Amino acid sequence: MSETDLQAVLWDMDGTLLESEQMWEIAVRELSLHLGGPMSDETREKTIGATSPHALAVVFDSLGLDKTPEALRDARNWMYARVGELFAEGLEWRPGAREALQLVRDRGLRSALVTNTERELGDVALDTMGRKYFDVSVCGDEIPAGKPDPAPYLRAAELLGVDPARCLAVEDSPTGAASAEAAGCTVLVVPSFVEVPRGPRRILRDSLVGLSGNDLHSLHALVTV
Numbered sequence: 158m159s160e161t162d163l164q165a166v167l168w169d170m171d172g173t174l175l176e177s178e179q180m181w182e183i184a185v186r187e188l189s190l191h192l193g194g195p196m197s198d199e200t201r202e203k204t205i206g207a208t209s210p211h212a213l214a215v216v217f218d219s220l221g222l223d224k225t226p227e228a229l230r231d232a233r234n235w236m237y238a239r240v241g242e243l244f245a246e247g248l249e250w251r252p253g254a255r256e257a258l259q260l261v262r263d264r265g266l267r268s269a270l271v272t273n274t275e276r277e278l279g280d281v282a283l284d285t286m287g288r289k290y291f292d293v294s295v296c297g298d299e300i301p302a303g304k305p306d307p308a309p310y311l312r313a314a315e316l317l318g319v320d321p322a323r324c325l326a327v328e329d330s331p332t333g334a335a336s337a338e339a340a341g342c343t344v345l346v347v348p349s350f351v352e353v354p355r356g357p358r359r360i361l362r363d364s365l366v367g368l369s370g371n372d373l374h375s376l377h378a379l380v381t382v
């Protein structure tokens with residue numbers, strides 16, 4: 158085994174494995190209405206892949222609201238309750254996601270869920286997807302800074318005992334791709350809602366459908382040679 162061989166795959170959740178970015182879309186737009194007015198597409202785009210505190214700050218700023226701790230806490234709870242309702246109505250896989258998770262397991266690679274979503278909803282999603290697909294999980298409320306900071310991916314690699322340079326991260330947003338790249342991972346970008354800029358450690362693919370074990374290794378090798 159060479160020093161650059163792939164050892165683990167680190168998965169973003171919303172918009173990458175699950176069609177849950179739509180649920181955040183519904184909840185964050187409803188939250189904006191609840192707090193004072195409709196959300197522009199530009200504001201919405203700034204919340205994609207963001208941490209909850211950052212998304213709330215964007216919403217409050219867009220409406221000119223005071224970001225008091227009480228108001229932010231109430232808004233956070235309102236948003237999480239709404240997304241929780243939507244998760245309960247039925248979570249769906251992104252195309253090819255379940256097969257890609259199984260592929261990683263079949264290949265004997267390690268696997269982690271790395272999400273800006275907080276543990277409260279991360280656990281609901283893990284139960285729905287199946288915990289067997291993941292060795293560890295890192296949620297947005299468990300690290301000092303969320304994506305685009307590298308901290309979530311660094312923590313996942315640390316928990317797995319793997320060098321980030323030997324990890325392939327799978328992401329759908331510019332925020333998530335920046336986080337994984339800053340951590341030193343190779344990033345497989347499968348865009349969902351917004352376009353993701355190209356980068357030296359990024360490989361773009363239209364979907365996870367048809368991904369093979371050879372693809373995983375060759376994608377990683379492409380940017381590590």
Ligand SMILES: [Mg+2]
Nearest residue numbers: 169171172329
């Ligand atoms: Mg995402």
